[in-house]
Amino acid sequence: MFIGLDIGTSSVKAILLDENQNLVGSASEPLTVQRPHPSWSEQDPDSWWTACEAAMDRLAAEVPVAMAAVKGIGLSGHMHGATLLGADDRPLRPCILWNDGRSAKQCAELEVSEPKFLSLGGNRVMPGFTAPKLQWVRENEPDVFAKTAKVLLPKEYVRLKLTGEHAGDMSDSAGTLWLDVAKRDWSEELLAATGLTRDHMPRLVEGSESSGQLRAELCQRWGMTSAPVVAGGGGDNAASACGVGATTPGSAFVSLGTSGVLFVTNDRFSPNVESAVHAFCHAVPDTWHQMGVILSATDSLNWLAQTLGRKASDLTDGLGSVGSASDVLFMPYLGGERTPHNDVAIRAGFYGISHETDDKTLTHAVLDGVAFALKDCMEALAVAGTKVERVTAVGGGSRSTVWLEIIASLLDVVVDVPADGDFGASLGAARLGQAAAQGSTDGIFGAPPMRTSIQPRSDLKQAYADAYGRWRTLYPALKQAGF
Template identity: 35%
Template sequence: MKYLLGVDLGTSGTKTVLFDEHGQSIASKTIEYPLYQPKNGWAEQDPLDWYNAAIDSIKAVLAQSAIDPKDVAGLAIAGQMHGLVMLDKDGKVLRKSILWCDARTSKQCDEITNLVGKNRLIEINANPALSGFTAPKILWVRENEKEIYDQCATILLPKDYVRYMLTGVKAMEISDASGTNLLDIKKREWSGEILEKLAIDPALMPPLIESCAVAGTITAEAAKLTGLVEGTIVAGGAGDNAAAALGTGVCRDGQAFVTLGTSGVVFAHTSKVSIDPLGRVHTFCAAVPGTWTAMSCTLAAGLSLRWARDELYTAEHAQCQKDGTDAYDLMTKEAASVPSGSDGLIYLPYLMGERSPVLDAEARGVFFGLSARHKKAHLTRAVLEGITLSQRHNLEVLHQMDIVPETLTACGGGGRSPFWRQMLADVLKCKVTTIASKEGPALGAAILAAVAAKLYPNVESAVDALVKQGSDKAEPNCAEVERYNDIYTLYQSLYPTMRPAFHKLATLRNKLDGEKVEKYKSVFSVEFERFGKVIPAVDTDKVTKILEDLPCPKDAVTYVASEPKLETEDLMNDLQNRVFGGLKVQIGYCSGHNRKLNAIEYHRNCEVNITGTDALFMLAPITAIKDGIMDTQAVETFYCPKGTAVQFYETALHYAPCHSDDGEVFRVAVVLPKDTNTAKIENVDARGDAENGLVTANNKWLLAHKDSYEGKNHISTGILVGENITL
């Protein structure tokens, strides 16, 4: 009998499992190690802790099983991804590893996006720059610990470091390397373009190997420490989810697994590269040579249910612990007493922000539709449904990428619960199966070791032989599928609606916590997205220089609808064709002194403003107008730095800009469709609530405050009520 070792190197500990050649677990041992958090949001571990845990757990399972070490055919490691391990020229660790869950690198993510280009990065690496990935960590060390960076000779990932210590061979395995932001996913090689743009020496990146390839053999020193035989084969291994895919039988097109542990993952196999251009899910190289995977990650799946248990079922949980029962069983029983849809209650599972498919660290959990009729059972079912609807949201993205799994294998708590398993089938609209083994990543690693040791000719045949299907399964219920289709339609519309509010909440949280916050949000912020966007590549330097020579009163505002000095051929062609879609434009300017709202206007076509100074814009959505009246409480103020071109959508209302706190005047070029916003229209017919009751000039509505010049002179029938805002 031959045996295989699968090592699962996790964040809380390392679990080593000894399997026989048929995939049966013979012995296992888990060894935990500390997580270091020197600052809020930081997460580090000592790579030597991983190595020692691997050594000791391997030694323990060999002793526990009492097998002959000569019968161990091979070993492989499944590892936590993205962690940065830096070695000097002698192979010694230079600093603790910065982990996948470390949040210190948002600045470096922005740098990578700017240097490579957001779309270009996704084209090459299939993923946006994320704080969890490895490349931003490399840049952080270079910027903050240069003396360490200068000593670095090799960069490895967690499991690759442990494998190096066992074999003496430096290499990085392909599925894990996919999560560095440095790999050309399609070519399965390091991206020279990304490395060059980030100024990372390619010599720091070790050779790449496939997951089932022989990466090396156990050295004499490692053999002495573990009890293994020197020369025992060690395979490349895989990232934890890529290994878990094999351990759940996912290795061919049409196969996928969903796991509902602390986080929620939908992981699908594909024989072709498929990339989401919005970067909503990750595309990585698979542990099967020449294939790929698409993977989503919901950050607070099981975590949401645990929150509900700890906060809503405190007494019941304590009693269950005394009785030796599981509070989750009680919770699902209560949830089952409520019909699907939780009587109109929907839960968004964004307790920790979100990663897939809405990449937003500021998103937060929401109970939407809460009423006095809802009881604890409704909240519980809503939490279960919200977690599951989130997986549907991710699965829909995979469908858009032409990845359509026929069957989903359920793992984690969701797979073990019959109630939740049926909910998965109904919400995801596909058959849900299970597997017999509970050792997903470790079994996946053992499968790779078996192929490297030539016990099986390829990964697929090893999976077929070693992974056993479970007897539990669920088929979609047609009636429930229809109900969940309607529920999902509303669910997936909630995040886009609430996105600006989440970011306003983040600012409020910071302010309440005593942190310094900017007085005004920037036009580059999420809150600005519903009003307009920044237009790149406009020659703002040219516009700024021209504006400096045009009239600009210090105690009033001047507006010129069309200014020949600004209407140069190159500016006109660029803005007319690139921004206004060929519609002829005019370029004027609005400059002077203003710190009051006065009035607010709406243009039927979009408007572009180009700032020649720092400026402030006061804006509101057109939906704030009711019967020709709008309250100034709907108005928001945004800061726009000098040299920025901003497009205001036709659904946004705004007024003449104001100068910033430290300025005396503002200078702004105004771009509009030709021959609009010219003379005032006299004798407007304002019968009923017709739109033309607000019209004061071609293409424009105006709503005026009673205290403003426009209001006092009855220029518009549109009314602005509330405080006349002064900045």
């Protein structure tokens, strides 16, 4: 038996799999985000652990025989969160999350003062990453910075609670901007740029390796007959890739979650910093990946649904199939954008609204706008030498067939849709836990059964190519106007 623990932004999810990766049990607990100031986004680290305890307690109560046989636990989590611990391993302040934008000033300064963030780190210095967050703390909360003994990512704080170990995996650690991504090791130069040393960092393990064992008191609490190993695990997107079998070079997935991701596995470190492509280590050894990331995918649809007083699923179901691109254009920049603009200040908007515009038109425009942003990601990956021909769809938005048809036709890719089931980060985490327990990745990261494959629609290709061309003119026009 193997457990996958996914520390998400909105919830913690635990799943329990048997030796054949069949689902035996699952539990989830909600989390909340605090926004004390504009552009701030924070969480209490202890809320992750409280949610993990509750989810694991429920599994132990519902499937005690299966829990007794657990051999491995894998972790996944939202990336980049700055969790600052004192010498007593207690949090010194709330965690600064991945979608926090307060450190834009520090980002610009760090790129100038240490150009190796772009080469060794392989990524633009963005407010979402961990390094500029620490620089913000260094400048604005010097007392907290001085007391900081360890800087952990969210899932690594949960690991500390599970095992007592300060450890991190390669994929998640690459998102700090302190990692020499090609060498898969901390960079003293990049750490020094933000006033830190290797001593502030956890030790590194591969995602499929053991990072320690579950503490004895937790084994007793959850009824486990022997202490399971806790795998290195992965950042949420790398773990999702493990869940859908995207672990071999060229395999890819598109995620329509709160944020949107176009993820491609590589056999080498392949950065494209000019277009804000993310180039990170994968959660499996000797493998890397590239990501184009947009900050508001289903977030855009959920915003529209809330604004209209409707359910998001009702909006997409009511749209039906589409015969062309929307006449109204939507820019999905509710909280700024990463790929390709690296612009924390840009905001969303519609263009082309008229007296005839209704709920269906706005919904169509939002689906198109997110697809156009993913096309931007595709273009950025192409500049880095990566060609994508087929993707697996994951995330809540993948339940919308019309959305996947738009994406397939615009990106000119085949979109594979898994059969019913959760093939997200929690499954990937459980698979990594299985690999760590068995001491091998052989046969673990296969692709799940597919329900259908969505082909590009020839009747939509030209219309969407033309609409994308018009849509691309909006961002530079708005920036020139001072937005």
